[in-house]
Amino acid sequence: xxxxxxxxxxxxxxxxxxxxxxxxxxxxxxxxxxxxxxxxxxxxxxxxxxxxxxxxxxxxxxxxxxxxxxxxxxxxxxxxxxxxxxxxxxxxxxxxxxxxxxxxxxxxxxxxxxxxxxxxxxxxxxxxxxxxxxxxxxxxxxxxxxxxxxxxxxxxxxxxxxxxxxxxxxxxxxxxxxxxxxxxxxxxxxxxxxxxxxxxx
Amino acid sequence: xxxxxxxxxxxxxxxxxxxxxxxxxxxxxxxxxxxxxxxxxxxxxxxxxxxxxxxxxxxxxxxxxxxxxxxxxxxxxxxxxxxxxxxxxxxxxxxxxxxxxxxxxxxxxxxxxxxxxxxxxxxxxxxxxxxxxxxxxxxxxxxxxxxxxxxxxxxxxxxxxxxxxxxxxxxxxxxxxxxxxxxxxxxxxxxxxxxxxxxxxxxxxxxxxxxxxxxxxxxxxxxxxxxxxx
Numbered sequence: 001x002x003x004x005x006x007x008x009x010x011x012x013x014x015x016x017x018x019x020x021x022x023x024x025x026x027x028x029x030x031x032x033x034x035x036x037x038x039x040x041x042x043x044x045x046x047x048x049x050x051x052x053x054x055x056x057x058x059x060x061x062x063x064x065x066x067x068x069x070x071x072x073x074x075x076x077x078x079x080x081x082x083x084x085x086x087x088x089x090x091x092x093x094x095x096x097x098x099x100x101x102x103x104x105x106x107x108x109x110x111x112x113x114x115x116x117x118x119x120x121x122x123x124x125x126x127x128x129x130x131x132x133x134x135x136x137x138x139x140x141x142x143x144x145x146x147x148x149x150x151x152x153x154x155x156x157x158x159x160x161x162x163x164x165x166x167x168x169x170x171x172x173x174x175x176x177x178x179x180x181x182x183x184x185x186x187x188x189x190x191x192x193x194x195x196x197x198x199x200x201x
Numbered sequence: 202x203x204x205x206x207x208x209x210x211x212x213x214x215x216x217x218x219x220x221x222x223x224x225x226x227x228x229x230x231x232x233x234x235x236x237x238x239x240x241x242x243x244x245x246x247x248x249x250x251x252x253x254x255x256x257x258x259x260x261x262x263x264x265x266x267x268x269x270x271x272x273x274x275x276x277x278x279x280x281x282x283x284x285x286x287x288x289x290x291x292x293x294x295x296x297x298x299x300x301x302x303x304x305x306x307x308x309x310x311x312x313x314x315x316x317x318x319x320x321x322x323x324x325x326x327x328x329x330x331x332x333x334x335x336x337x338x339x340x341x342x343x344x345x346x347x348x349x350x351x352x353x354x355x356x357x358x359x360x361x362x363x364x365x366x367x368x369x370x371x372x373x374x375x376x377x378x379x380x381x382x383x384x385x386x387x388x389x390x391x392x393x394x395x396x397x398x399x400x401x402x403x404x405x406x407x408x409x410x411x412x413x414x415x416x417x418x419x420x421x422x423x424x425x426x427x428x429x430x431x
Contacts, residue, residue, distance in 0.1 A: 019283065037261055040258060061275050129250065152255035179212060
């Protein structure tokens with residue numbers, strides 16, 4: 001299955017490099033969502049994520065020969081390019097992560113939750129999710145990408161290692177550190193309201 | 202299993218890929234250590250939150266305007282490349298065509314004009330009619346006809362303005378052939394004509410009336426060939 005997909009990518013890329021717009025569109029539609037989600041979760045900003053997706057595929061339009069099939073799959077290559085762009089973006093705006101409700105994160109499930117829960121539960125859940133989201137975005141980029149790929153995208157360690165072009169052990173280690181930081185951060189975030197309430201009492 | 206080992210490997214208890222022996226040790230440690238049990242509980246809760254967070258954006262994708270921009274860029278780029286390629290091919294085709302025309306022109310000139318000088322310079326040293334070549338009839342030739350073979354000019358009926366060569370007997374006009382040759386003026390002396398020594402080296406064209414035995418019988422000097430007297 002993986003081989004077929006890879007072969008298909010190679011064929012599409014070759015046709016695209018020869019000026020076949022349909023092949024390029026197919027290629028884009030096959031990979032854009034994953035790249036977009038990765039960028040969105042890493043930056044927390046839908047505008048930046050779209051810019052990154054555009055940059056990644058623009059590179060594929062301008063320099064298709066940069067991709068070497070012998071070094072890995074096209075998907076991993078695109079993730080690698082996206083990762084570089086994300087890192088540049090984060091360097092430029094290190095603390096500029098958005099908790100904007102208009103971001104695409106969170107649009108999908110809230111209406112469903114509204115039907116099943118009381119407003120109080122729904123507000124609590126939403127607050128908790130915002131805390132998790134901000135905690136993820138506050139992680140250092142190398143830990144964040146491990147958490148995004150393994151926990152949010154639910155990739156296996158091996159897939160994440162291939163995507164980030166690093167050993168599986170590195171992924172394990174980053175994930176372990178990322179989880180620890182997340183737990184600590186969330187603990188801290190949840191302790192602050194408790195202390196504030198205790199102070200009032 | 203220690204607390205540190207549990208924090209490193211034990212949190213993966215819920216995942217299916219964990220080693221069975223490690224899982225047993227982790228579960229054993231969980232029963233004995235309330236701190237790690239709390240950690241595990243927190244982690245499972247966080248993991249659930251992360252899954253939900255992941256599910257929220259599971260179907261998120263870039264807006265159609267990104268695809269539109271990329272396709273526009275793709276079209277522009279490949280159109281530019283195609284235009285450049287077409288211009289390149291067209292340019293080289295034009296250059297090749299021009300070169301071909303020039304070569305054909307030169308070859309045409311060389312065949313019709315160029316070899317006259319080179320080859321005739323050698324053959325004209327003798328009055329041998331082998332130096333016959335194609336030429337337009339001279340202004341005084343009132344009837345010679347150019348043949349397709351480019352080698353002979355058939356004589357007309359009558360001798361016209363040909364001058365008989367010394368010691369030659371004129372054959373009947375039907376048996377004679379007019380040939381045009383280029384030769385050095387000095388070579389005319391071999392035909393019994395008197396030549397001005399000062400112009401002996403000049404190249405001239407003459408029409409010879411050659412009999413069926415191959416011997417020149419009469420000569421006609423075009424008006425441009427001067428300095429010969431008999």
